[in-house]
Amino acid sequence: MHKGRLAAVPRYLGQDFDHTAPGHRFYLYAKLWQPDWTLCEEEGNGTTRKSARVAELAAISRLTLNEASRPNPNIALVNALVERQQWLAESILRQPGRRILQLPARAVAPVATGLGMEHPLENGFAFLTPYGLPYLPGSSIKGVVRAAARELASGAFPDLDPAGWDEQAIDALFGPPVADGEAEDAKRRQGALRFWDAFPLPPMNGSLLMAEIMTPHQAHYYMQNEPPHDSGSPVPIPFLAIAPGARFEFVVECDLRRLREHRETLVDGERWRQLLQAAFEHAFKWLGFGAKTAVGYGAMETDTLELQQRERAARKAQERAAREERERAEQEARAARLAAIEDPLLRELEQLLEERPNKDEPDYVFLIPQLESGRFAGNEARVAEEIKKRMEAAGRWNPEGKGSKPAQRKAHQYTLRVLKHLKE
Structure with missing residues (x-):
């Protein structure tokens, strides 16, 4: 190497490797x-x-x-x-x-x-x-x-x-x-x-x-057979x-x-x-x-904290698995129930009710807008008759407009909307 020249070497050479195991x-x-x-x-x-x-x-x-x-x-x-x-x-x-x-x-x-x-x-x-x-x-x-x-x-x-x-x-x-001489039998x-x-x-x-x-003390006593003393x-x-x-x-x-x-x-x-x-x-x-x-x-x-967290996670996993099993059983039951309905129109109605986002909503409240949208063209009267049956079963069929309570007036309005398709 010529005097005054420096060799180009990687910077990491000669330095500490912080990330080395x-x-x-x-x-x-x-x-x-x-x-x-x-x-x-x-x-x-x-x-x-x-x-x-x-x-x-x-x-x-x-x-x-x-x-x-x-x-x-x-x-x-x-x-x-x-x-x-x-x-x-x-x-x-x-x-x-x-x-x-x-x-x-x-x-x-x-x-x-x-x-x-x-x-x-x-x-x-x-x-x-x-x-x-x-x-x-x-x-x-x-x-x-x-x-x-x-x-x-x-x-x-x-x-x-x-x-x-x-x-x-x-x-x-x-x-x-395992006693001496039994090494070959150790696996058994x-x-x-x-x-x-x-x-x-x-x-x-x-x-x-x-x-x-x-800091071992008295090394001269233990290793060199010298008398113990405090001047070591x-x-x-x-x-x-x-x-x-x-x-x-x-x-x-x-x-x-x-x-x-x-x-x-x-x-x-x-x-x-x-x-x-x-x-x-x-x-x-x-x-x-x-x-x-x-x-x-x-x-x-x-580590009791970690054990408690795992137990909670295990319980949640079990609850989730049980919930998924219930949902699976319910889906199978719904599928079997739909398959048992021979009338294609009634099967379609049940399918719609199964897929509605709000399961707490009454059937007739969900089906009336579907009927009015023209979804059941050619079968309006049959669908209206099915909605009427469901309203009667729920005690909400009110063609005469009986009662002055808000729920009764609302039921009357729903009834009139269904009657319109029954008369057609």
Whole structure:
């Protein structure tokens, strides 16, 4: 390159990719690598690497998937994953012998997942490949809920209601434990439940991820077999976590045919659903999901507001379906009634009455203008006779003009209009 000349390169090169999925930034694009894929060199007491760790985690944690100020493809991506699960759940519900439990929840504490994965920051994080979005694996969810069911069934906690859990129910729903040498038979011993991955959605206002710090003390005692003392130098360790307020959708699939084979009583009245909800509630409150649950991470609660909204939506859907069914039955009854009328003219009259916009309007009030418009040319007398019958049945036929009340005078006017066509 000649001196004084600048190379024309794309502006985005070398800049931060704000819309890059957090998982890709955490692993592939982390600002910790040298061109040869080795970590950046430490200076002094590891200040360079330590500062790079904190800075990179802070940058990743600031990624807000629900940022409305500018479009973010990660928003569409995480919503697409959730919508795909919803579509799959609806398709499964249409299949015989299969049911779905959907339970919305919110994190009330940070959720650390995948800390044991290898990473230059010493603590990894569970991102779904290839999307680069955080998630809770279904296998992890199953393990936590099974542990909650075992605690409820054990009776070791007198203050806890077992909610109907026992070892037989656990084996039927989760599958009995597989001993050594029985791996080939594991499929036959599979339980009736299948736990889906859970994808966290960001809080209404805030980021989905956050940077946390753990500071282990007495490392010289635990790792170097030295006597404990207070003159050590604790090293803060940063790690990623899902922020409190994140929304989760737990989806569990139940194979009713398999469940009937092992515990048919759990199918009656959808008893399995009640047991599973109780186990989730216990896991939310006492166990937690992910890592570091012993110090309060991973605690959740059922999103009661979302449940209430879904219940209202379900009721409205049921009411709408019932209303549509009634309307369909009424239409079929009307069609059958019209088909039973042999006289084409009378059938046409009934068809007009069925299609009138105001069903509360008396028949004769609607038919008289139709008669006067010339619609029934050549059949005026027959139509007028039919209108007369309907007015007589309603007590509104008044050729003599009896009575002085407005309704009686109006009935007399209608009668005169019909008589005009009868005389013709």
